[in-house]
Each structure stands twice: as C-alpha cells, then as structure tokens.
Amino acid sequence: xxxxxxxxxxxxxxxxxxxxxxxxxxxxxxxxxxxxxxxxxxxxxxxxxxxxxxxxxxxxxxxxxxxxxxxxxxxxxxxxxxxxxxxxxxxxxxxxxxxxxxxxxxxxxxxxxxxxxxxxxxxxxxxxxxxxxxxxxxxxxxxxxxxxxxxxxxxxxxxxxxxxxxxxxxxxxxxxxxxxxxxxxxxxxxxxxxxxxxxxxxxxxxxxxxxxxxxxxxxxxxxxxxxxxxxxxxxxxxxxxxxxxxxxxxxxxxxxxxxxxxxxxxxxxxxxxxxxxxxxxxxxxxxxxxxxxxxxxxxxxxxxxxxxxxxxxxxxxxxxxxxxxxxxxxxxxxxxxxxxxxxxxxxxxxxxxxxxxxxxxxxxxxxxxxxxxxxxxxxxxxxxxxxxxxxxxxxxxxxxxxxxxxxxxxxxxxxxxxxxxxxxxxxxxxxxxxxxxxxxxxxxxxxxxxxxxxxxxxxxxxxxxxxxxxxxxxxxxxxxxxxxxxxxxxxxxxxxxxxxxxxxxxxxxxxxxxxxxxxxxxxxxxxxxxxxxxxxxxxxxxxxxxxxxxxxxxxxxxxxxxxxxxxxxxx
Numbered sequence: 001x002x003x004x005x006x007x008x009x010x011x012x013x014x015x016x017x018x019x020x021x022x023x024x025x026x027x028x029x030x031x032x033x034x035x036x037x038x039x040x041x042x043x044x045x046x047x048x049x050x051x052x053x054x055x056x057x058x059x060x061x062x063x064x065x066x067x068x069x070x071x072x073x074x075x076x077x078x079x080x081x082x083x084x085x086x087x088x089x090x091x092x093x094x095x096x097x098x099x100x101x102x103x104x105x106x107x108x109x110x111x112x113x114x115x116x117x118x119x120x121x122x123x124x125x126x127x128x129x130x131x132x133x134x135x136x137x138x139x140x141x142x143x144x145x146x147x148x149x150x151x152x153x154x155x156x157x158x159x160x161x162x163x164x165x166x167x168x169x170x171x172x173x174x175x176x177x178x179x180x181x182x183x184x185x186x187x188x189x190x191x192x193x194x195x196x197x198x199x200x201x202x203x204x205x206x207x208x209x210x211x212x213x214x215x216x217x218x219x220x221x222x223x224x225x226x227x228x229x230x231x232x233x234x235x236x237x238x239x240x241x242x243x244x245x246x247x248x249x250x251x252x253x254x255x256x257x258x259x260x261x262x263x264x265x266x267x268x269x270x271x272x273x274x275x276x277x278x279x280x281x282x283x284x285x286x287x288x289x290x291x292x293x294x295x296x297x298x299x300x301x302x303x304x305x306x307x308x309x310x311x312x313x314x315x316x317x318x319x320x321x322x323x324x325x326x327x328x329x330x331x332x333x334x335x336x337x338x339x340x341x342x343x344x345x346x347x348x349x350x351x352x353x354x355x356x357x358x359x360x361x362x363x364x365x366x367x368x369x370x371x372x373x374x375x376x377x378x379x380x381x382x383x384x385x386x387x388x389x390x391x392x393x394x395x396x397x398x399x400x401x402x403x404x405x406x407x408x409x410x411x412x413x414x415x416x417x418x419x420x421x422x423x424x425x426x427x428x429x430x431x432x433x434x435x436x437x438x439x440x441x442x443x444x445x446x447x448x449x450x451x452x453x454x455x456x457x458x459x460x461x462x463x464x465x466x467x468x469x470x471x472x473x474x475x476x477x478x479x480x481x482x483x484x485x486x487x488x489x490x491x492x493x494x495x496x497x498x499x500x501x502x503x504x505x506x507x508x509x510x511x512x513x514x515x516x517x518x519x520x521x522x523x524x525x526x527x528x529x530x531x532x533x534x535x536x537x538x539x540x541x542x543x544x545x546x547x548x549x550x551x552x553x554x555x556x557x558x559x560x561x562x563x564x565x566x567x568x569x570x571x
Contacts, residue, residue, distance in 0.1 A: 063178025064140070064217045065248045069276030071217065071309070073357055074179055081140065081280055081309030082352035083108035084325060084341070087317050088130060089119055089146065091329075095133055097315050100331035102137040104342045105349040105400060105418050109134060110142040110184065110282065110311045115166035117147040117158035128173040135180050138358040142219060142282075142311070143174075144184035150225055153191025160186050160205040168212045175213075179357045183209070183216045184282070188254060190223035192230075198223035199236045203243040210245055217248045219282065226254030226283060234268065237277050252282030254313075255299055257292030259284075262483055262515075262546050263475050265298045266305075273306050280309035287322045287337050297515025297531075298546055300346035305513060305548055312341040312348075336533070345515065345531070349400055349416040354442045369394035369439040372401060372420065374451035382429035382458045383498040383535055388421040392439030392447050399442050405520075406434040406452055412520050425532035426518075428498040428564065432456045457498070467492035468568040470501075470561040475546070482509075482549050486528075488563070489542040496537040501528040501545075502565075503558040509551045516545035 063074050073079050083106035086097050090112070101109055111130055113122045122130075127143065134141035145166055151157035163186040167174070174181060185205050190198040202220050209218060220240065222228035233240075233251060241249055251272065259265050272279035281303060286296030303310045316329040325338035334342065342348045373390025380386075392398050403415040403422055414435070415422045427433065434454045439447040471487040490496045501517070504524045511519045517528040534543040561568040 063180075063215070064182060065246075066217065066250060066278050069273070069278050071250060071278055071280075073355060075356060077356045078307075079107075079140070079355055080307055080351075080353065081108040081142070081311060082106060082348050083110070083139070084312045084348075085110045085112065085283060085314040087112045087314060089114040089122055091317050092122075092126065094317070094329050095129075097329055098133050098137045098139060100326070100329075101315060102139055103418060104331060105352050105416075106139065107352040107354050108140040108142060108309070108311060110144060112146045112187075113143055115145050115147050115158060115163055117162060118156050119147065121166075124170055124173045127170055131173070131177055131181055135358075138354055140182065140355050141177075141180055142182045142184050144187050144219075144221075146187045148186030148189040150191040151189050152195075152197060153193045153225075157189075157191075158186070160189050160201045161208070163189070164205040164208045167209060167214070171212060171214065174216065178216050181216055182219050182250070183214065184219040184221065184252065185209070186221065188221050188223075188226035190225075192224055195223035195230050195232045198232055199239065202240055206240070206244050206249060215246065215248075217250060218244065219250050219252050219280075221252045221282060222254065224258075226252075227256060227258040228253055228268075229258045234271055237272065238275065241277055250278040250280060252280055254283040255281050256283075256285045256294050257289070259299065260292050260295055261475075262295055262298035262302070262485075265295060266302050266476070266483065269302050269306050269308060273308070280311070282311055283313040284310060285313055285323055285337075286340060289320075289322060295515075295546075296340065297345075300344070301513040301515050301546075301548060304346040304351060340533075343416060343422075345518070346513065347416070349418055350402070350413070354399070366443070366445065367395045368445040369398050369441055369447040371448040372437045372439050372450040375403075375435060375437055375453045377435075377453055377455045379423070380455055380457060383427050384423060384425045385427065385433075385455045385457065386421065386423045387435060387437070387453070389437050389450060391420045394439070394441045394445075396441055396443070398439050400440055402438045402440065402446075404436055404438065404449075406436055407520065410520065410522065411436075412518060414518060426498065426530040426535035427457050428500050428529060429457050431498075431500075468561075468563040468566075469571055470503075470563075470568045471571045472503075472557050472561075474555060474557070477551075477555060480550060480552075482551050482555055484511075484547050484549055486545040486547075487542055488537065488545070488568075490537040490539055491569075493539050495539055495541075496563075498535050499530060499537070500564055502526070502562040503560065505556075505558060507551060507554045507556045509549050509555065512548045512550060514545060514547035516543060519547070 065072055071079050084101050086109050088111045131141055145163040147158040148163050149157055222233040224230055237251055284299050285294050316324045316326045318324050324335055327333040327335055369392040372392040375387040375389040378386050400418050402413050404411040405414050415424055434452050436452045437450040469489045469491050473485050475483040475485050503526055516534045517530050520527045537543050
C-alpha cells in the first residue's frame with residue numbers, strides 16, 4: 001500500500017519530525033476501522049546451526065518453491081511473477097477483475113485480504129473462492145493480510161503473529177494449493193518507528209507457519225512501510241531466510257517515492273541477486289505526487305535485467321485515483337499508469353509468461369501461431385497512428401502480438417498488445433515508418449512476420465531541428481556494463497512534438513534496456529525515438545532518458561548529438 005514518504009532521507013526525517021505521532025497513508029482503499037491496539041511481536045528462537053561448511057537442512061520442496069535464489073514451479077520451470085495487486089477485501093464484488101487482468105497479460109495477482117483486525121475478515125469460504133477464480137483464470141495467486149500495514153507507527157495495525165494465526169485458520173482451504181498459491185504473511189508489517197524490530201517477528205511468523213505444516217512458498221514484506229529505506233530487510237535477509245527450514249521463502253520490496261533514481265533501484269535489487277536471495281517488487285507506483293516521483297521505468301528495466309518479478313499497485317479503487325491502473329475497474333479504460341504497466345516497454349504484455357502448471361509454456365507445445373494479416377493504419381497524426389490487423393491463429397491459443405518497426409534489415413519492437421490493434425505514440429512528424437506484426441502463444445512460440453505497412457506521419461506543431469541541448473552522464477559502472485542518462489532540453493521557442501535524437505558511441509558501447517525512449521543501434525550509431533510520455537517537450541522543457549549498456553574497458557561519452565537531424569549543444 002502507498003505510504004506518505006519523502007524522496008530523500010533528509011526530507012523524510014524532517015517530515016517525520018513535523019508529523020510526529022501522526023501516520024498518513026496514501027492510496028488507502030477503504031476506511032480504517034481500527035479495532036484494537038497492536039500487540040507486541042513474539043521473539044523468535046534462533047534456528048539450530050548447520051554443521052560447519054554446510055547450508056541449513058531443507059525439507060523437500062512441494063509446488064512453487066525456491067532453489068538457488070529463484071522461484072521455480074514444481075516441475076523446475078523458472079517462474080517470474082508479472083502482474084498486479086487487487087483490493088479484494090474492500091471490493092469483494094469485483095471478481096471479474098481477475099479475468100480482466102489475465103486478459104491483459106498478467107500471470108500473477110496479489111490479492112488483498114483482511115484477518116478482521118482492521119477490516120472485515122475474509123472467511124475461509126471466500127478465500128477458497130478467490131483461489132478457485134485465480135486457477136480458473138490461470139493466474140498464480142499471492143494472498144496477503146493487509147491489516148499489518150505500518151505496525152509500530154500505525155496504532156490500528158495487527159501484528160505478524162496475529163496474521164500467522166489467520167493463515168493457520170485458513171490451512172484447510174490452502175493445503176494442496178502449493179502449486180498455485182503463495183502466502184504473503186502481512187503487508188508492509190512495520191512502519192518507520194524502530195524498524196529494526198521487524199526481524200524477530202518475521203522469523204517467528206515464518207517458523208509458526210512451518211510448524212503448523214504450511215509447505216507453500218512464503219513471502220515477507222519489508223519494514224519502512226515496505227520500502228526498506230533504512231536497509232533493515234537488506235541487512236537481515238539472510239538471517240530470515242535461514243530461519244525457514246524449507247528454504248521456500250521470497251522477499252518483497254515495495255518501491256514508491258523512496259526509489260526515485262535508477263541507481264537506488266538497481267543497487268537494491270542487485271544486492272539480493274548477488275546474494276542469491278529471492279526477491280520481487282511486490283508493489284510499486286509510478287505517477288509523481290507530493291512525496292516525489294518514483295522511477296517506474298528504471299524499476300521495470302531493472303526487473304527485466306535481473307529477471308525478477310513485479311506486481312504493480314493497483315488494479316482499481318484507490319482513494320488516491322492516480323494509482324488506479326484501470327478506471328472504475330474497466331479493462332477497456334486503462335489510465336496512463338495502466339497503459340505503462342501493461343503495454344509499455346518491459347511491461348506485462350511483453351514479458352509475462354504463464355505458469356506451466358496451467359498447461360501453457362510446456363515443452364510439448366512447439367507449434368507457432370500463423371502470421372497475422374497485413375496491418376492497416378488509421379487515425380494517423382503527426383505523433384501517432386493506430387494499426388489494426390487480421391488475427392493470427394494457433395493450435396492452443398494466441399496470447400499477444402508484438403509490433404515492430406522495420407528499417408532495412410533491422411527490427412525494433414515498438415509495442416505489444418493482447419488484441420489485434422494498437423495505437424503507436426511518440427512518432428516524429430513528417431516521417432515515414434514501416435511496421436509489421438508478430439503473434440505469440442503461451443509457450444513463447446513466435447509466428448512468421450506479417451506483411452508490412454508504411455505510415456507517413458503528418459506535419460506537427462513542433463519544429464524539426466528545433467534548438468536543443470543535451471547533457472550525457474554515466475550514473476554508474478561495473479565490469480562490462482554501465483548505466484547512462486541523457487537529459488534532452490528544448491531550448492527553442494516552440495514546443496517539440498515528436499523527435500529523433502541521434503548520437504554515436506566511440507568505445508564500442510551498446511544499449512540494452514532504455515526507459516523514456518526506444519533506441520535503434522547500428523554499429524556505433526544510435527537513434528532514439530521517444531516514449532509516449534516524453535514525446536512532447538515544451539519550450540524550455542527537459543525530458544530524461546535512462547539506459548543500461550554494455551562496454552569494454554573504456555567508456556567514453558558521445559561527443560555530438562542531433563535532434564531531428566540538427567546539431568544540439570552539449571552540457
């Protein structure tokens with residue numbers, strides 16, 4: 001859940017001092033019906049040590065499980081969660097939402113439940129129905145107790161021990177569902193007050209569930225309202241993980257305004273990957289608010305780089321509607337935030353793969369879909385165009401389409417869609433584009449390419465070759481790779497609607513993932529077209545692009561940049 005937070009540590013502490021004793025929650029989906037003061041968490045006994053040089057003993061894995069820092073299915077298939085959060089406990093009538101998020105490409109849904117401490121308790125029958133609906137819609141189901149949110153700072157919050165008791169009360173409906181269900185003990189189970197107190201109750205809750213016979217993969221959220229900005233979960237993750245006798249435990253970091261730079265995001269995720277400790281981004285937001293501007297593009301790019309799961313907050317119904325992925329629970333009315341998460345670069349439609357337990361993605365399905373029909377362009381403007389095409393067919397079923405830009409012998413993916421239509425944005429005015437379409441199925445089989453269509457955009461209100469300046473910098477480096485940033489400023493007097501930025505690397509560098517734009521690289525030469533949210537640059541305005549690149553021993557900066565073919569100044 002979204003929590004009021006600052007974007008810097010200094011600002012955060014000043015803010016907390018000003019509001020001492022008063023907890024502010026943003027994105028809360030339902031009225032807080034506080035019923036009892038939170039109780040002290042139980043202290044955990046230390047696990048018995050393993051013999052010297054040996055890892056702790058682990059019980060035989062069943063269903064979804066962890067191996068070597070990765071979440072696997074029972075058959076050993078590597079499973080990467082890509083989906084959304086859904087507020088079931090406050091909107092129990094919106095059961096169609098599970099089918100809707102599946103249709104948009106999700107493979108996982110995190111379902112908000114209540115143990116009755118703060119909100120209306122979800123009964124075993126209700127939870128069993130949710131699990132059945134997840135399975136019917138071929139979704140992995142992450143179930144979480146939301147009442148623990150902000151314990152230690154939020155007076156109405158439940159303890160992790162109380163959440164564990166709730167799960168034990170649900171054992172009869174969860175036993176046997178280990179292939180389909182992950183148990184997220186409690187949402188954001190500690191606030192910003194003495195977050196070091198998070199570790200022992202987390203260990204105790206995990207051990208209590210294992211002692212009760214739970215064999216599911218267990219998920220644990222971080223303190224600091226899920227954002228771990230003081231690094232308590234990061235520092236104690238190994239202790240918590242080793243306390244689980246099965247080893248089937250995954251950590252969840254929630255990324256909002258604390259994570260407002262690519263460096264912070266990459267550093268945090270990489271720490272767990274390097275340590276081979278399983279992790280996903282269990283919640284994240286993107287829209288800017290009064291607490292800061294989360295870097296959702298870097299989050300999605302880093303999750304794809306490290307092959308980690310992510311679950312966006314949230315499908316619909318937020319009292320802060322800026323966080324709604326869909327407006328009014330309508331899958332046909334996605335917000336800009338929803339379009340970014342589902343259909344943007346590194347988004348759900350492009351990256352999610354269905355769990356093989358549902359029969360999708362199995363090695364036995366090797367038949368590719370047929371080629372889609374030739375796309376047809378309509379509603380062409382200076383910066384956008386709509387493409388539609390006759391659908392492809394498949395022996396099992398087509399799950400999505402990838403639209404590519406064709407330039408000579410090169411292709412660049414510019415959009416993904418779960419339907420036979422998409423609207424392309426961020427195009428450059430008075431420019432000819434050639435597009436084609438591929439279909440794909442749940443097993444990852446890709447069709448032959450469709451016939452191409454050439455689209456010429458209209459004359460825009462921007463000025464080709466408008467005055468510009470570019471600031472290029474290396475944010476961070478590591479052996480063989482680096483993170484770069486490009487700030488493009490419109491120094492002209494007219495707005496820029498659609499643009500193409502050109503430059504060349506001098507040291508053999510190549511771009512992998514980029515956020516804020518779409519790169520095309522031929523040798524040293526790089527051409528970047530904007531994303532929908534960076535396509536328009538007002539006079540005096542600046543847009544920022546970020547990327548992950550590969551390099552050799554040297555990493556010299558580009559020395560010249562062009563905008564729509566005209567030279568820019570460099571700063």
